[in-house]
Structures are given as structure tokens and as C-alpha cells.
Amino acid sequence: MELKGKKINFLGDSITFGAGASxxxxxxxxxxxxxxxxxxxxxxxxGGTRISRQREITNPDVxxxxxxxxxxxxxxxxxxxxxxxxxxxxxxxxxxxxxxxRDVYTFYGAVHNLCYMLTKTYPEKTIVFITPLHRFNEFGExxxxxxxxxxRPLKEYVYAVKEVCQRFSVPVCDLYSxxxxxxxxxxxxxxxxxxxxxxxxxxxxxxAKRLSSFLKNL
Numbered sequence: 410m411e412l413k414g415k416k417i418n419f420l421g422d423s424i425t426f427g428a429g430a431s432x433x434x435x436x437x438x439x440x441x442x443x444x445x446x447x448x449x450x451x452x453x454x455x456g457g458t459r460i461s462r463q464r465e466i467t468n469p470d471v472x473x474x475x476x477x478x479x480x481x482x483x484x485x486x487x488x489x490x491x492x493x494x495x496x497x498x499x500x501x502x503x504x505x506x507x508x509x510x511r512d513v514y515t516f517y518g519a520v521h522n523l524c525y526m527l528t529k530t531y532p533e534k535t536i537v538f539i540t541p542l543h544r545f546n547e548f549g550e551x552x553x554x555x556x557x558x559x560x561r562p563l564k565e566y567v568y569a570v571k572e573v574c575q576r577f578s579v580p581v582c583d584l585y586s587x588x589x590x591x592x593x594x595x596x597x598x599x600x601x602x603x604x605x606x607x608x609x610x611x612x613x614x615x616x617a618k619r620l621s622s623f624l625k626n627l
Contacts, residue, residue, distance in 0.1 A: 410535065410627045412445035418453060418482045420475055421492035424542070425454025429607030437608070440617035453482055459496045461503035461519035476513045476523055480530070488624065489527055492539040494520075495606070498566045499546075500553045505561045508572055516566060520573040528577050535627060538574050539620065540567045540585040544592040545605030582623040589615055 427436025442450035457471035466472045506515025513519040547563035567585045592605035601612035
């Protein structure tokens, strides 16, 4: 795919927003525009947000989930990139759920609903999901779920994204399996993800280059 001149909507959380970058022009969305001479790179990232819905809205900003926001994006995009799931894993009221779920109050159901609505709204455009990155405490330690909601490891959220997207033939850029951006390996973490969650400038460069290569190969 030729990216020059394209308009891309980026729907995501704090990593899409650019937390950890030294300045806004160093976040991966800005770098995507620079590297690929995009017409527009629209950043719809909001820190702390999830793909799935909370049954009780306690923070209107953080609880403004992806399914509440996808239809607020500019509709003339050529490509839509969705990058989320790490906050669904780490905190919130929604369980992981099962592949059969269809409502937005489980992670599986919320990803399914988002894929359905995006493919329905942008039938002739390219839609891509990015998996969550490896992060600190990705096996459930130190995360928060309300009583009665089982904490599942991060890798199961990665599998959920890939499984649901496969049903819709939506391409998935699997950064969970590609190394370097890894919040649990100290040597890589120090260089690319100092807080174990958000990339720094070097990390965002890697993210932008890998996503660029992925899109160009579609």
C-alpha cells in the first residue's frame, strides 16, 4: 500500500496520545506522518481509556471507551488504526469474556462491536488493529479488577484481538510478538520503555517504523 498522501485516524490510549515522548512531534502518530508523507495523521488517543465499557462511569475521561469514540473521528480517513487493550487488561470493570460475547461490557464483545461498526462504516477503507505491547506486571500482579472479575494475563487480551479481527478479516500488527518494545526485559526496557509501559522517543521510532512497514505490505 502506498502511504504518501493518505489520511489516517489513530484511535487509542496513552501510547497513541504519546505519553513517554519528549514532545508531541516524537510520538508515533507524528512520526508516521513524517516518515510516510501522510496528508494527515489524526491522533484520537486518550490516556487510560479502554476498548470495553464500564458498567458504572466514574471518570468521564478515562471511561470514555473506544466504542464511545470511534464515530467521533473524521469520516474521510483512508486508514483507521486501532491500538488498545493494555488498559482493559490492567484495570476496569469489564471481564475478558469469551469469543461468543457480543456486548461492549466484555473485552471480547467490545472488540467484536468495534470491528463490526468500523467495517460497516468504512467498507472500502483499510482498518488495522495493533496488539498490546509487552508491559510490566503482564501476568496479573499489581493490576486491578473488581471483586468477582477474574484477572487474566495480558497475552489472552492479545489473543482476543487477533481472534476477533480474524473473523472480520481485519489485519493485525502483532507488536506483542516482535521484540524490543518489551516492558519486562530490563535491557530493552531501559532503552525503549523506561516505565515498563510507554515507549520513549526511541521506542516510538521503532513503533512507527514497524507500523509503516506493516501497512506498506498490505
